Amino acid sequence: xxxxxxxxxxxxxxxxxxxxxxxxxxxxxxxxxxxxxxxxxxxxxxxxxxxxxxxxxxxxxxxxxxxxxxxxxxxxxxxxxxxxxxxxxxxxxxxxxxxxxxxxxxxxxxxxxxxxxxxxxxxxxxxxxxxxxxxxxxxxxxxxxxxxxxxxxxxxxxxxxxxxxxxxxxxxxxxxxxxxxxxxxxxxxxxxxxxxxxxxxxxxxxxxxxxxxxxxxxxxxxxxxxxxxxxxxxxxxxxxxxxxxxxxxxxxxxxxxxxxxxxxxxxxxxxxxxxxxxxx
Ligand SMILES: NC(=O)c1ccc[n+]([C@@H]2O[C@H](COP(=O)([O-])OP(=O)(O)OC[C@H]3O[C@@H](n4cnc5c(N)ncnc54)[C@H](OP(=O)(O)O)[C@@H]3O)[C@@H](O)[C@H]2O)c1
Numbered sequence: 001x002x003x004x005x006x007x008x009x010x011x012x013x014x015x016x017x018x019x020x021x022x023x024x025x026x027x028x029x030x031x032x033x034x035x036x037x038x039x040x041x042x043x044x045x046x047x048x049x050x051x052x053x054x055x056x057x058x059x060x061x062x063x064x065x066x067x068x069x070x071x072x073x074x075x076x077x078x079x080x081x082x083x084x085x086x087x088x089x090x091x092x093x094x095x096x097x098x099x100x101x102x103x104x105x106x107x108x109x110x111x112x113x114x115x116x117x118x119x120x121x122x123x124x125x126x127x128x129x130x131x132x133x134x135x136x137x138x139x140x141x142x143x144x145x146x147x148x149x150x151x152x153x154x155x156x157x158x159x160x161x162x163x164x165x166x167x168x169x170x171x172x173x174x175x176x177x178x179x180x181x182x183x184x185x186x187x188x189x190x191x192x193x194x195x196x197x198x199x200x201x202x203x204x205x206x207x208x209x210x211x212x213x214x215x216x217x218x219x220x221x222x223x224x225x226x227x228x229x230x231x232x233x234x235x236x237x238x239x240x241x242x243x244x245x246x247x248x249x250x251x252x253x254x255x256x257x258x259x260x261x262x263x264x265x266x267x268x269x270x271x272x273x274x275x276x277x278x279x280x
Contacts, residue, residue, distance in 0.1 A: 005042065005246060008228055010160035011183040012130075014137050016073050016106065018223055020045025021239065022189065022230035028057040030234060035061025037236050039072070041243050047163075047230040048099075049077035049110055050091060055098035063100055074099065075106035077141060078126075081278040083109075083118035088125035092135070107135035108163060112147040113276050119147065120154045127157055139163065141189070142272040145178050152182075161185045166227065167193035168203065168218060168258050169266035176225075187228035192218055194268060202261060206254050219245045221258050 006018040021038045023031055023046065031054040035046055039061070048058045055076060062072060076099065082091035092107060107126055112119045119140075129135040139161035140147075152158050162179060166172055166188035179186045192215055197203055203214045210217065215231070219242055222229040231242045250258075270277075 005044070006223065008185050008226070010137055010185060011158070012137055012160050014105075014160070016137075016161075016185075016228060017043075017045040018228055019043070019219070019243070019245065020047055020073065020075075020228065020230045022047045022232035023054055023058060024049070024052055024232055026052070026054055026057075026232070026234055028054040031057025032060035032064060034234050034236075034239075036065050038239050039065040039067050041236075041239055043239070043243065044071060045073040045075070045228075045230070047075045049079070049108075050082075050095050051077070051079045051110065055095055056100075059098060059100035069101070073105040074101065075108060076104055077108040077110040078122060080111050080113045080116070080276065083113060083116060083122040085121045085125045088122045089129070092125075092129055096134070103134050103136060105136045106161065107138050108159075108161070109140045109143075111142045111275050111277075112140070112144070112272055114147065114273060115276050120150060123151050123155055123157070127155060137161070139187075142275070144272055145175060147272070148178065148182070148184070158182055158184060161187050161228065163187040163189055163228075163230075165190050165267060165269045166222070167191055167266075167268075168197060168200070168221065168261040169193055169263050170268065171259070171262040171266075173262070185228055186226070187230065188222050189230065190268060191222050191227075191229045191231050196268065200261065202257050206250065206257065210248055210250070210254075212248060213241055215242060216245050216248075217250070217254075217258075220248065220250055221255065224250055224255060
């Protein structure tokens with residue numbers, strides 16, 4: 001295991017590994033073995049969600065690993081049809097039971113679903129779960145500035161993390177600036193752009209120059225921006241490759257070149273203002 005893994009600090013006094021592993025689209029029955037493999041490589045942070053249908057597999061992987069629970073950082077998410085105070089509490093208990101844990105390190109609202117308009121109720125419940133110590137930290141995903149402002153205005157509590165789509169073609173400068181001003185950690189989902197960027201000439205030039213892969217260059221870029229980052233892979237050799245990003249750096253020219261890859265139409269996933277899927 002490489003010892004130079006970095007951590008980020010939260011405004012609630014806690015901290016998290018900067019690099020973790022995502023498990024979206026990982027089947028429940030392979031989740032346990034791939035989580036165990038990742039932990040053996042050195043990963044300590046796993047990002048799952050109720051809607052991924054693999055919390056039980058992730059929990060088995062954790063239980064079968066040789067690493068103590070308190071050394072791991074486990075995050076899961078509340079799905080869109082469970083917003084509201086009481087339903088959030090029930091959904092949280094279901095997630096804990098599937099994971100086989102008595103607390104999670106980070107509990108996240110998966111999408112704001114503003115048309116339903118219950119994310120503040122969900123947030124109030126999550127504040128309680130945090131105060132009870134069952135969710136050590138609480139955060140959100142896919143919140144725009146106006147959603148974050150509503151949480152602040154109505155509860156006085158901001159998330160420690162906002163997990164958002166973020167990769168070289170979709171850099172979300174305005175939202176990241178708001179995060180920086182309010183001490184919210186930016187966490188990048190689809191940090192590799194879900195495979196659309198392998199042929200990009202700029203990334204390939206930098207990768208050749210640094211004798212690294214394009215994936216490693218993108219992940220290193222996230223690390224140097226200060227993002228938490230959770231690449232997904234079910235391929236052990238890629239998990240290893242994605243882990244080896246703490247022994248090289250990108251210089252200012254590399255960072256500036258990647259900054260220029262941002263595109264107004266770079267979003268790949270849904271627009272958080274509109275997304276309202278209730279059932280998978
Ligand atoms: N909060 C949200 O709304 C939200 C939305 C989407 C995702 N997420 C989270 O973010 C995580 C990551 O996002 P993502 O899964 O969308 O996309 P991603 O991590 O950007 O890309 C995953 C894809 O890249 C491949 N890959 C990984 N490492 C590679 C490497 N070194 N070389 C070549 N290919 C590589 C994987 O293939 P193989 O698996 O076949 O190796 C997979 O097809 C998810 O798993 C999930 O935890 C959150």
